[in-house]
Amino acid sequence: MPFLTYLDPASVDPDDLVDRTKYVGWLRASLESFFRAPDKSRGRTVAILGERGIGKSIVMRRVIDDLRRLHSATTLFLVVDCRRTRDQRRVYREIARQA
Numbered sequence: 001m002p003f004l005t006y007l008d009p010a011s012v013d014p015d016d017l018v019d020r021t022k023y024v025g026w027l028r029a030s031l032e033s034f035f036r037a038p039d040k041s042r043g044r045t046v047a048i049l050g051e052r053g054i055g056k057s058i059v060m061r062r063v064i065d066d067l068r069r070l071h072s073a074t075t076l077f078l079v080v081d082c083r084r085t086r087d088q089r090r091v092y093r094e095i096a097r098q099a
Contacts, residue, residue, distance in 0.1 A: 020062075023055075028066060
């Protein structure tokens, strides 16, 4: 069967990631530098910007999956899908529910 028969454009499964090695590397290096920092009290913010459907969520999921394998003993990782969340309160509710 043709490949496109199995393609789900809405998928955020990291196993479906295609041709984003550069972005995965950049994001992972940025977050890893935070994990290696001696003083984590200042936190870290990273923004991933781009047009709808270009793979921002799937890149983030790949990096989080990789980091979770390395740092899950000392770090709580939460992934909140905000695509259907229309207000800030619901985002906080989902974060609290997962925690």
